[in-house]
Amino acid sequence: MSAYPPDQGRLITSLTNETVKAVRALHMRKEREATGLFLAEGLKFIGEALDQGRTPTTLLVGMEARAHPLLDRAIAETRRTGGDVVTVTHPILEKISRRENPQTVLAVFEQAFTRLDDIDPASAPCWVALEQVRDPGNLGTIIRTADAAGCGGVILIGDCVDPFSVEAVRATMGSVFAVAIARATPEAFLTWRAKWSGSVIGTRLDATHGYRDAPLSAPTLILMGNEQAGLTDSLASACDVNVKIPMRGRADSLNLAVATGIMVYAVTDALADS
Ligand code: SAM
CATH class of the missing domain: 3.30.1330.30 (Ribosomal protein L30/S12)
Structure with a gap:
């Protein structure tokens, strides 16, 4: 040829x-x-x-x-x-x-996955864990946003969409190599979380704490729930506190990637100011 x-x-x-x-x-x-x-x-x-x-x-x-x-x-x-x-x-x-x-x-x-045990939480002020994220666009957008906000990485808990699918990779706009991406079963995650030295913040629509009110210490781990079912009780109860972003109009929840963006910037800004 x-x-x-x-x-x-x-x-x-x-x-x-x-x-x-x-x-x-x-x-x-x-x-x-x-x-x-x-x-x-x-x-x-x-x-x-x-x-x-x-x-x-x-x-x-x-x-x-x-x-x-x-x-x-x-x-x-x-x-x-x-x-x-x-x-x-x-x-x-x-x-x-x-x-x-x-x-x-x-x-x-x-592909480049990081083993959960190889994550050094102290290497970044903020980390994101996603439970059963199903939409590749959401996952790619979250990886990009986590990178932009200075997070260390994204941990995928349970049955999640593939971060290396063409749609997810497209949405990362190149951030897929910039942050660690790890996978864990819910059980492995809970064992690993027990050793976490900083704050662990869950996000739930039934939470009573405002998203800016949670006491924070670095490194902070933010838990986000599935697009339909939200954060399960077992993971929410493993958090130090669960918080809610106010819903002031008729919508009853935010898109997962939007909620994650609000959370990572609220946390990284608060930690930077403290
Ligand atoms: N019906 C689901 C529920 O009851 O949780 C809605 C899930 S929401 C579309 C997907 C995820 O985004 C939630 O699990 C949560 O992590 C986050 N989220 C969305 N809106 C939120 C809000 N107002 N406050 C806190 N987290 C929110």
Whole structure:
């Protein structure tokens, strides 16, 4: 197969090419779990990953991709670490990303979960734990917001959506490598939480404490509940205090990602001021 252009790897034009099929399969959770890989889109994401020391296992460059120093860096870093660089046609970008206006550069990365026991709570003032989060957009937005607020990471409790799904990764806007992401069963979480030295704050609609009133000590761990069922009694009772964000209009609750954003900024601002 002839190379086009020569510095962007071999040209792939067939939708049935093995590399294309393997990358497309990463839309399926089963395949992500089997390979430990995930699909990311766009040069911005890839730049964030490179800054965190993560390099693609496969870099797919669209034929229409514009020359950019970051693209040169991505190609060089991918090759230096043994990854594959290929050039693909627009229809292949569309098929892989399942979008009519796909990003012109796509990349496959290895997933990076942190073991619960490897978390150093003192390394950040605030951490977030999510119980059975089900919406990939919510999870990606929370990871991005946790990063923006200076949180150390996000702990996924119980049966949660995959943080490395294409939709969740898209919503992180590149923050997926910037914070620790850990998984735990409810039992493992409760055992681990028992050793937590700072405050543990739950969020419940039936709480009587206001969200700015909780006594805080760093590091603070914030627990957020499932989109439908809220925070379960067993996790809420493991918190030092449960708090509520006031609902002043007709809506009876906030979107999970919005509530998490309000909580992480309230906590990190209060800790910074104390
Ligand atoms: N019907 C659910 C309930 O009764 O909890 C609503 C769940 S709400 C959509 C999802 C999560 O966002 C909640 O478990 C909680 O963590 C957080 N949340 C939403 N609105 C909140 C509020 N006003 N105060 C505190 N937490 C809130």
